[in-house]
Amino acid sequence: MSVTDFAALNLSRATGAGLDPHEYLRVTGELTDLDGWGEAFMRVAGEHLARAGQAATAISSGEHFQVAARWFHFATLGPNRERALAAAEADAAMGRALDLLDPAARRIEGRDFAGWLRGPAGAAATAVVVPGLDSGKEEFHDVIGALLRRGLAVFAMDGPGQGVLAATTTVRADYHRVVGRVVDELGVERVGLVGLSVGGYYVAESAAREPRVAATVAVSGAFRLDWDDLPPPLRDILVQRAGGKEAARRFAGQVDLSALAPRIASPLLVVDGGQDIVPGMVNCEALARLAPHGRYLNVPHGDHLLGNARPDWLATAADWLRAALT
Incomplete structure (x- = not known):
């Protein structure tokens, strides 16, 4: 390229x-x-x-x-x-x-996560912002800011294979185990999750398997990955973040929400861009349809991560998450 x-x-x-x-x-x-x-x-x-x-x-x-x-x-x-x-x-x-x-921001770290907790002491609810395959906690300041302005405490994190941890850890599909340790460290009874790109898969998988997830927003998430159809640049990123080609192929094979979506008992908002078409990466309309309390917001002109369409979804998603949590 x-x-x-x-x-x-x-x-x-x-x-x-x-x-x-x-x-x-x-x-x-x-x-x-x-x-x-x-x-x-x-x-x-x-x-x-x-x-x-x-x-x-x-x-x-x-x-x-x-x-x-x-x-x-x-x-x-x-x-x-x-x-x-x-x-x-x-x-x-x-x-x-x-x-x-x-x-007042507080650094919080564990064996496979690191980030900052921000927001008012005694906030009514806490949101965790989860990045994607090659993104990190420094990227989504507008999402974090929107949640903070609505009175939520926000933990912006890097997880396995992400951000500052990319050099020492590799991606994992069972991300709910990481989210569980984050919730333990935060010392709260429940959290809301916002995940972006592959982070959308991470938060949906976590919502299905971690009972302390009270509400979830998945933005430009992956419902399923098909290794054979992924474009070479995306394969290269996955190989790098997984630590090798075979590990990357295994990871891609595990990214499938077909069976997990019906198990998401808490409210779920899925945001997709109509122009976000990546071969081998299925968007999350099916996730919203299969989840018992799923809601779908499609922005026809939105691209991946909908950076070209922030007014069409960000305030709506932030308001929705605050209402779902409080």
Whole structure:
């Protein structure tokens, strides 16, 4: 794939994650081949770190750290020999941002998860935001912000094979075991889940098997994966995150919600984009139909992760989750 095509493919995702579109187009437009992706994005992240150090106020410094974290994260999506370093830098920059912008944020880690808990003490309910195959907790600031503004406590996490843990762990299809340990560590009786991309599968699988999941939102999720039909770039990502081709093939074979969907006893909202068509990845209309309390929201012009259609679903999903939990 050419660098032009790759940049265009990720434009909606990048802008939805908070990267300035003009800066993104300028940086990617200067690339002559895809091999320079990681280095270029880490360079821009470093520029934002420098601005953070020169900022006149703590708020400005924190905002630059936050932007740097996103650029470091997006440096992991393309070719990058220093992908593990970029993920670690994203994690560190977000931590520095929260120290300044949200000092009450609390770092919580376990053997296969890491993230920050934010929100009011004594919040009526807690939501956990679960990223996808190659995403991380630094990417979905708008989702986190929407939930925080509605008074929920929010734990934004990386799990196995994700974000800062990608270098030391591999993806697993039985994600409910991770969610169970997260709920234990949070010390709450129940949680709501928001999962994005393959994270949509993770939260649906967890809702079917972890009784403390009280409500779930799956955005651009995977109902089923078919390894033989997956496009080569997606296969390559899965091989990387699973730790090898055979492990990736096994993981893909386990991603199937056909039998699990009817077991989801709690409320479920499924959000899909009508333009989100990935060979080998079946969207989640069937999940909403098979779940006893499923609701389906399809945005016809929405792409994967619906970064091009935030007004059409984000506020609705955040309101729905708050109501379902409180």
